Amino acid sequence: MLPLLFVLSAFADDPRSSVADAVRRAVAGNMGTEVEDVEVSALGVLPENLPDTDDWAVTFANSRQVTGNVRLTVRSGTVRLALLPHIVVWRDLPVAAANVAPGKRVPVTSARVSSDDLAGPMVEGDGPWVARVGLKEGAALSAVNVRPAPDLLKGATVVVQARVGEVFITAHGEVLADAMVGEEVAVLNRATRSVQRGVYEGDLIVVLEQ
Numbered sequence: 001m002l003p004l005l006f007v008l009s010a011f012a013d014d015p016r017s018s019v020a021d022a023v024r025r026a027v028a029g030n031m032g033t034e035v036e037d038v039e040v041s042a043l044g045v046l047p048e049n050l051p052d053t054d055d056w057a058v059t060f061a062n063s064r065q066v067t068g069n070v071r072l073t074v075r076s077g078t079v080r081l082a083l084l085p086h087i088v089v090w091r092d093l094p095v096a097a098a099n100v101a102p103g104k105r106v107p108v109t110s111a112r113v114s115s116d117d118l119a120g121p122m123v124e125g126d127g128p129w130v131a132r133v134g135l136k137e138g139a140a141l142s143a144v145n146v147r148p149a150p151d152l153l154k155g156a157t158v159v160v161q162a163r164v165g166e167v168f169i170t171a172h173g174e175v176l177a178d179a180m181v182g183e184e185v186a187v188l189n190r191a192t193r194s195v196q197r198g199v200y201e202g203d204l205i206v207v208l209e210q
Contacts, residue, residue: 016046019074019081022056027066027087039088042069051076067115089115093122093140100135105149113140120144130178150178152185152200160189160198162208173206184209 024038053076061071067087074081090112097107106129120142123129129146130153139145152158152175160173171191179185179200187206189196198208 016050018052018054019043019046019050019056019083020085021054022058022074023072023083023085023087026058026060026072027089030060030063030066031089033089033091037090039090040085041088042086043083044085046081047079051079053077087115091115093118094127095141096131096135096137096139098137100131102131102133103154104131105129105153106131106135106141106146108141111138111140118142151181151202152179152204154178156204158187158200158204158206160187160191160196160206160208175200175206 020040020043021035023040023043024035027033027038027040028035056074056076059073059075060066061073067089069084070087071082071084074083092110093113094108095111095113097109100106106127108127108129118140121144123141123143123146125148128149129141130149131145132147133145135145154175154177156175158173158175160171162169171189173187173189173196176186176188176195181200181202183200184197185200185206186195186197187208188194196208198206200206
């Protein structure tokens with residue numbers, strides 16, 4: 001008796017291996033990756049009298065879900081099979097280059113990552129990134145565990161400027177929230193020990209509102 005679960009590619013000389021190959025090609029085409037990057041397992045027990053053909057049409061129950069446990073059908077001629085294989089796609093993705101505490105910038109490197117190890121939609125763009133949660137070295141970066149780094153991080157020391165007539169008065173301050181260039185941010189003025197609001201102008205300068 002055949003085992004309940006098996007990796008079909010083990011049947012290299014069996015017509016049933018063509019089903020796994022067809023699924024791999026379909027996944028690769030859907031995700032724009034190479035067939036060699038796709039693994040298919042847990043196809044289950046298949047009929048012994050499958051046609052000896054590579055002409056299998058693959059249809060996903062949900063075209064947006066093609067990794068993990070995926071419901072799909074394969075069809076060739078009059079033969080139609082409903083399957084629930086486990087599909088893994090390997091890709092070179094950005095990962096944390098070191099352990100990172102929440103709220104800290106993430107040093108990034110690249111590594112081969114399985115879709116099983118990606119906890120959410122992968123990040124887009126080149127960063128930089130800030131950790132939403134604590135990250136272990138080698139953790140794949142996703143929209144769940146990182147966010148785009150702001151231009152100015154909470155706790156940073158800045159120069160606070162206030163214009164009085166034609167004169168700029170300056171002091172050092174600590175920003176109380178993350179900010180992007182051009183955004184308003186609250187600052188603890190270390191000279192007056194008061195919280196003031198200003199616009200982050202870049203280069204660690206906050207211009208106070210008049």
